[in-house]
Amino acid sequence: MALLDSIAHTGTAKQHKPWPRAEVSDDGWAQAIELLSQGRCTLLGLWGDAPAVHMALIAADFGDIAVITYICKDGSYPSVAARHAPAGKLERAIRDLYGLDAVDAPDGRTWLDLGFWSVKHPLGKRGKAGKPKPYQFLPVEGEGLHQIPVGPVHAGIIEPGHFRFTCNGEHVVRLEQRLGYVHKGIEQLMQGASLEQGAKLAGRTSGDSTVAYAFAFASAVEAATQTVVPPRATYLRGLMAELERLANHFGDIGAICNDASFAIMLAQCGILREHTLRAAQTCFGHRLMMDSVVPGGVARDLAEDGIASLHALLAEVRRVFPRLVELYDSTASLQDRTVTTGIVKPDTVRQWGAGGYVGRASGRGFDARRLYAPYDKLTFDVPVRDEGDVNARIWIRIREVEQSLALIEQILGNLPAGNIHAPVKTKAKSCEGLALLEAFRGDVLVWLRLDAQGTIERCHLRDASWFQWPLLETAIKDNIVADFPLCNKSFNCSYSGHDA
Amino acid sequence: MRHSLLDSLHGPLTEPAPAPDAAGLAELAQSVNRIARVKLGRSLSIRQVDAGSCNGCELEIHALSNAFYDLERLGLRFVASPRHADVLMVTGPVTKNMREALQRTYNATPEPKWVIAVGACAADGGIFSRSYAVEGGVKDVVPVDLHIPGCPPNPRQLLAGLLALLQNAS
Numbered sequence: 001m002a003l004l005d006s007i008a009h010t011g012t013a014k015q016h017k018p019w020p021r022a023e024v025s026d027d028g029w030a031q032a033i034e035l036l037s038q039g040r041c042t043l044l045g046l047w048g049d050a051p052a053v054h055m056a057l058i059a060a061d062f063g064d065i066a067v068i069t070y071i072c073k074d075g076s077y078p079s080v081a082a083r084h085a086p087a088g089k090l091e092r093a094i095r096d097l098y099g100l101d102a103v104d105a106p107d108g109r110t111w112l113d114l115g116f117w118s119v120k121h122p123l124g125k126r127g128k129a130g131k132p133k134p135y136q137f138l139p140v141e142g143e144g145l146h147q148i149p150v151g152p153v154h155a156g157i158i159e160p161g162h163f164r165f166t167c168n169g170e171h172v173v174r175l176e177q178r179l180g181y182v183h184k185g186i187e188q189l190m191q192g193a194s195l196e197q198g199a200k201l202a203g204r205t206s207g208d209s210t211v212a213y214a215f216a217f218a219s220a221v222e223a224a225t226q227t228v229v230p231p232r233a234t235y236l237r238g239l240m241a242e243l244e245r246l247a248n249h250f251g252d253i254g255a256i257c258n259d260a261s262f263a264i265m266l267a268q269c270g271i272l273r274e275h276t277l278r279a280a281q282t283c284f285g286h287r288l289m290m291d292s293v294v295p296g297g298v299a300r301d302l303a304e305d306g307i308a309s310l311h312a313l314l315a316e317v318r319r320v321f322p323r324l325v326e327l328y329d330s331t332a333s334l335q336d337r338t339v340t341t342g343i344v345k346p347d348t349v350r351q352w353g354a355g356g357y358v359g360r361a362s363g364r365g366f367d368a369r370r371l372y373a374p375y376d377k378l379t380f381d382v383p384v385r386d387e388g389d390v391n392a393r394i395w396i397r398i399r400e401v402e403q404s405l406a407l408i409e410q411i412l413g414n415l416p417a418g419n420i421h422a423p424v425k426t427k428a429k430s431c432e433g434l435a436l437l438e439a440f441r442g443d444v445l446v447w448l449r450l451d452a453q454g455t456i457e458r459c460h461l462r463d464a465s466w467f468q469w470p471l472l473e474t475a476i477k478d479n480i481v482a483d484f485p486l487c488n489k490s491f492n493c494s495y496s497g498h499d500a
Numbered sequence: 501m502r503h504s505l506l507d508s509l510h511g512p513l514t515e516p517a518p519a520p521d522a523a524g525l526a527e528l529a530q531s532v533n534r535i536a537r538v539k540l541g542r543s544l545s546i547r548q549v550d551a552g553s554c555n556g557c558e559l560e561i562h563a564l565s566n567a568f569y570d571l572e573r574l575g576l577r578f579v580a581s582p583r584h585a586d587v588l589m590v591t592g593p594v595t596k597n598m599r600e601a602l603q604r605t606y607n608a609t610p611e612p613k614w615v616i617a618v619g620a621c622a623a624d625g626g627i628f629s630r631s632y633a634v635e636g637g638v639k640d641v642v643p644v645d646l647h648i649p650g651c652p653p654n655p656r657q658l659l660a661g662l663l664a665l666l667q668n669a670s
Binding site for chain 1: 509510513548549550551552553554555556557558559560561562563565566567568578580581582592593595596597598599600601605627628630631632633634651652654
């Protein structure tokens with residue numbers, strides 16, 4: 001049964017692809033909120049498009065996706081967060097950017113607007129910024145509690161954000177995050193941008209997922225314009241995406257162990273990461289493969305010595321990685337740190353729609369790769385565990401490395417000949433596209449509207465971290481402060497992707 | 501078991517250090533007059549600050565510590581506090597939300613200090629420069645001694661820039 005069958009709506013927008021978008025009024029919006037609070041569907045995204053708000057939903061069994069639109073009369077809409085917590089920060093961000101109010105929202109604080117902009121509601125009815133009010137962290141009551149404020153500047157080579165810990169001795173009683181420090185106004189820069197500029201911006205939303213974001217942006221453009229990407233290009237996109245996944249998983253596995261002071265894993269995994277980046281450089285001319293995926297296809301073909309470099313990479317990883325996994329698994333002092341630390345319960349990830357290794361380590365088996373090419377032609381498993389601890393999130397990455405190696409082999413073995421790019425079709429009328437793309441940390445959503453000239457009118461980019469950051473607050477509760485870096489790195493959420 | 505792992509997986513991977521970047525040397529020569537020079541030897545402590553980057557530059561800065569580039573053998577290391585730093589390595593366009601944090605970090609760094617702006621965005625805000633949320637390049641907020649261009653600069657480019665700084669600092 002389609003999602004929209006349970007939501008009262010007035011027709012669907014014909015220009016919206018590939019999943020339906022329908023306009024709803026109060027009853028349809030309320031029905032959608034009811035479905036969310038019952039767990040019959042999951043929130044994929046909630047964003048502003050003044051004077052409207054859009055909500056993207058996915059069925060609980062991942063069988064259907066839909067977008068519903070609510071036109072805000074008097075600049076307000078019924079709060080989703082009032083009944084469904086995962087919408088909380090999304091609503092706060094909508095108010096900061098658009099000035100659209102969620103009526104009866106449980107939390108009226110700003111989220112991305114930290115009081116430093118010279119303009120209020122930059123994407124809505126702009127106003128002059130008022131005097132910034134001090135941010136009120138959530139109150140805590142109890143004896144013998146102390147606070148540890150961390151950030152925005154953190155001790156390592158890492159993005160900025162603020163963590164307010166409330167502790168009872170060594171134990172964390174509450175963690176409250178405050179993000180938004182690296183908000184760059186990307187969605188406003190997208191307005192009026194060419195597709196070429198938009199692709200560059202999308203790829204710089206979160207640098208560690210530049211391929212995934214560019215892939216998502218390109219897919220949304222292709223859906224909107226009904227451009228068919230040549231087969232060779234879809235396979236090369238898959239190759240780039242898997243190289244990016246490998247590089248990040250190697251980096252993460254090493255870094256998580258390093259946060260438990262097991263530096264040898266960081267050193268050894270760092271070698272594998274470096275080999276992966278060098279293979280990417282050989283194949284596509286850039287270590288991170290920035291600007292390699294463009295609407296219509298890919299920007300560069302696989303270099304002549306690319307295939308050999310990939311076979312060498314696969315051989316090296318297969319030679320070394322199993323030894324590292326064995327080392328991780330057999331070091332009791334390391335297992336003591338990672339097993340049962342930072343647990344997120346299966347009910348929580350299900351309610352929040354947490355994706356990536358965060359979701360899959362706690363029983364939620366969603367992987368967006370099942371939805372798009374070239375993965376429809378490839379065979380891969382999606383590993384799932386249900387312990388939900390740091391150890392489980394490491395093991396999901398280990399298993400995904402194995403799957404990525406197999407995927408790269410399949411891609412190399414079946415790489416079609418032909419063009420690497422098709423020109424983007426011009427529709428000569430407004431069109432909209434939605435894409436969901438599995439970045440290494442989870443599903444990235446891109447929604448956009450192009451005008452009749454093919455310029456971007458509105459582009460929304462939703463990082464996987466929106467449904468993972470809040471779960472870190474749950475995961476660290478009752479753990480010791482010293483385990484925070486371990487938990488945080490096991491999530492490895494994006495600051496820049498989130499703040500956008 | 502660990503001993504045999506270290507022995508058997510790889511031989512030494514460290515690569516020879518690159519030559520100092522000529523353009524970086526020229527830029528440094530001009531900025532040196534502004535700073536009181538103290539004999540530091542050939543060792544520099546670096547504090548990295550992300551003032552708004554996409555995180556791409558951070559990834560390549562991390563790579564400096566891997567077995568191939570091995571930053572510490574060149575007398576360069578990353579420190580946790582600006583109070584322990586000789587050099588601030590700043591990435592990203594400076595977002596309005598990070599302006600104060602960057603300024604406070606700069607002020608907390610004792611003299612003599614140098615600032616390196618890493619990446620295209622750190623130079624002038626890059627692709628984000630026209631945003632309501634962005635202040636501009638790092639030089640719009642704190643004085644900069646050296647720019648290392650790139651999107652992101654790869655570890656060799658980072659090393660060349662750092663070595664140019666070293667040559668002029670000591």
